[in-house]
Amino acid sequence: MTQTADLKIHQFESHSGKETIAVGHRIAELLTPPKFLILRGDLGAGKTTLVKGIAEALQAADPDEVTSPTFTLIHEYEGTRTVNGQKEPVMLYHLDLYRIQNERQLDSLGLDELIGPASIVLVEWGEKFPSVLKRSQGEIEMRTTGGDSRSITLALRD
Ligand SMILES: Nc1ncnc2c1ncn2[C@@H]1O[C@H](COP(=O)(O)OP(=O)(O)O)[C@@H](O)[C@H]1O
Ligand SMILES: [Mg+2]
Numbered sequence: 001m002t003q004t005a006d007l008k009i010h011q012f013e014s015h016s017g018k019e020t021i022a023v024g025h026r027i028a029e030l031l032t033p034p035k036f037l038i039l040r041g042d043l044g045a046g047k048t049t050l051v052k053g054i055a056e057a058l059q060a061a062d063p064d065e066v067t068s069p070t071f072t073l074i075h076e077y078e079g080t081r082t083v084n085g086q087k088e089p090v091m092l093y094h095l096d097l098y099r100i101q102n103e104r105q106l107d108s109l110g111l112d113e114l115i116g117p118a119s120i121v122l123v124e125w126g127e128k129f130p131s132v133l134k135r136s137q138g139e140i141e142m143r144t145t146g147g148d149s150r151s152i153t154l155a156l157r158d
Helices: 016-030 046-058 103-109 130-135
Strands: 006-016 035-040 075-084 088-094 120-123 138-146 150-157
Touching: 006 016, 016 046, 016 150, 035 046, 035 130, 046 088, 046 120, 046 138, 103 130
Parallel strands: 035 120, 035 138, 088 120
Antiparallel strands: 006 150, 075 088, 138 150
């Protein structure tokens, strides 16, 4: 972990889809709700694969059940986190704003309603909108580093 004044950076490497799911498990442990993060990376970088791992770790969905919210825009999963031996509910939201064209369409999604005390919101293509960037508490970036290798960076603002 690298720490600057107000940014904590966690770096991961993956060499397969399976390893990316394992990285998702580790990232899930680092995400204390409420969290609203941008999930960045090119098509095929592995963003949805990473969410499969995060959802599995939160006991919110099996990896097979997690698909891209390209057309549905928002996928919602109900899970739990174990905190000091106690199970606490958590809501995982996976959004894809690729098809959203303007702030008016964005408003109709009702992003604000998703941000409850127990929610983890992961937004693909969120960087398209200044209002979403402003709201985000950091990002997860996935980069292809050749073949099946991926560099995964979690940057969290305090
Ligand atoms: N290290 C890796 N991490 C994630 N996906 C990988 C990796 N290596 C190969 N892949 C493959 O790349 C594709 C990534 O797809 P997906 O997770 O849907 O990406 P995105 O959501 O970023 O478009 C999958 O077919 C997956 O099997
Ligand atoms: Mg995807």
